[in-house]
Amino acid sequence: MERTLSIIKPDAVAKGVIGKILDRFESNGLKIAATRKMQLSRADAEAFYAAHSERSFFNDLVDFMVSGPVVVSVLEGENAMKINRDLMGATNPKEAEAGTIRADFAENIDANAVHGSDSLESAAIEIAFFFSQREIS
Numbered sequence: 069m070e071r072t073l074s075i076i077k078p079d080a081v082a083k084g085v086i087g088k089i090l091d092r093f094e095s096n097g098l099k100i101a102a103t104r105k106m107q108l109s110r111a112d113a114e115a116f117y118a119a120h121s122e123r124s125f126f127n128d129l130v131d132f133m134v135s136g137p138v139v140v141s142v143l144e145g146e147n148a149m150k151i152n153r154d155l156m157g158a159t160n161p162k163e164a165e166a167g168t169i170r171a172d173f174a175e176n177i178d179a180n181a182v183h184g185s186d187s188l189e190s191a192a193i194e195i196a197f198f199f200s201q202r203e204i205s
């Protein structure tokens with residue numbers, strides 16, 4: 069059994085597709101072990117994406133992530149990390165396979181609808197960033 073972190077980003081929240089995206093998770097065997105809609109502060113976004121702080125896109129990424137509310141969730145299930153990444157599709161929606169969340173709901177590489185942990189190590193860190201143990205069940 070694995071846990072991974074999902075973020076429904078401001079573009080997808082603004083489009084009104086929170087329910088459609090959560091349904092993709094549940095319909096594909098992932099349990100929503102915790103979820104919360106929230107507005108990230110700039111400090112939140114900078115800390116969450118600290119690994120990308122030297123990248124050219126960092127400031128645009130932070131600007132985008134604070135541009136509106138997000139939905140953070142813990143997804144749980146067998147192979148949850150990989151299943152979530154397969155459901156999301158490629159980071160750049162133009163390269164995402166048909167039927168994936170990014171192909172269906174994302175506009176471009178910044179406004180790409182969802183984030184998902186890219187390893188079990190990142191998942192543990194990212195889950196702890198947003199949720200305490202007692203919020204996950």
Ligand code: CMP
Nearest residue numbers: 120125129159177178179180182183184
């Ligand atoms: P995410 O999975 O949230 O992780 C970092 C984000 O940076 C990524 O999705 C993209 O939305 C954004 N990003 C913007 N430009 C790039 C890029 N060239 N390579 C990777 N990620 C990028």
